[in-house]
Amino acid sequence: MRIIAIVNQKGGCAKTTTAVNLAGCLATDGFHVLVVDIDPQAHATLALGLDPDELDENLYEVLAEPGGGDHLKAIIVEVAENLDIAPSGIVLSALEQKLAAERDETRTERLDNALGALGDIYDFVLIDCPPNVGLLTFNALRATREVIVPLETSRFAIHGVQKLLETIGLLVERIGHEIDVKVLMTLYDGRTRFSRKTLAEVRALFTDMCFDTVIRLNVKLREAAGKGLPICFYAPSANGALDYAALAVEVEASAPADLAAVEIPGAEPPSGPREIVVHFRDADASDVRIAGDFNDWVPDKGVRSLIESDGKGRVWTKVLQLPPGTYQYRYIVDGEWREDPENPAVVTSSVGARNSVMVVR
Ligand SMILES: Nc1ncnc2c1ncn2[C@@H]1O[C@H](COP(=O)(O)OP(=O)(O)OP(=O)(O)O)[C@@H](O)[C@H]1O
């Protein structure tokens, strides 16, 4: 069982979006996943389609008293195949204060004990933390060996990351076990210079600590949360779904050295072709095609094209049929070969060309 806490004291950097959508993608890959919502705002609970006010019990019953851990199984709700949640509720804000006033030694170990009592029924447990490092977050860090720190690339000051990592470092010293911390860049808008600059700076500074996957700005992620569904069920071909699917692949492949990699359960991964829809915007272009290793680099071969206008200019939509795999591609805009301006995943080919990369699950 791999336990991963999603932590950042800064609000609105996509902690909940990451917990819910990474969980959805891991579950569709056949892993048994539990989301633990320890944020009193209960956004993960809502984003998985539950109304916290209508639930009789939540994590309060599990964490409020020593020994409550055995009750975790009883509050877990199944929300989709392979996907369960331990829900939150507003009452958890009182819990933070209750724990702060206690002298009980176990007050920072309650979640760890509760997850321990579950045995080995889950492959992944993802903990959605509140935007502070109080006792609830501390409980999450105690329970975990892995942390994902989402960083909002579109409005982000670089010194904030260092400060946060220092804070986590201090907590880790107090906890007394190693925690593998990885940085995930979120809300990435490739059209702004600021986002591109932040991405480059964070990558230069944190190198191996960064996920290769970057989560692009995608309004479907917000819509999916509103509908109470992970994006892989709500809009499986949207950029948000592709990005979180790529993140799931990275997470599946990257267990910390001393944790055994999680075995892929019996189910064969689906292997038939998928319909992939990509968009290219350019107010001045009059002809846009796509070419990649999927069509032998012959522009628009085997591709269905649509041209629309969205108020800001023309949008070219390309519909591809691709079996699961990783593909390199470029756009040809009025005869000029270009990488995808909205996709930060780029590789340099053997002949020095910069190709965009997409992963089809
Ligand atoms: N890649 C994205 N594209 C567009 N909207 C996004 C994206 N990621 C998150 N959002 C939206 O941004 C808002 C903040 O995201 P989210 O709630 O996941 O942040 P958070 O870090 O959990 O916030 P909090 O600190 O309050 O718990 C939400 O409305 C969410 O739908």
Ligand SMILES: [Mg+2]
């Ligand atoms: Mg949140």
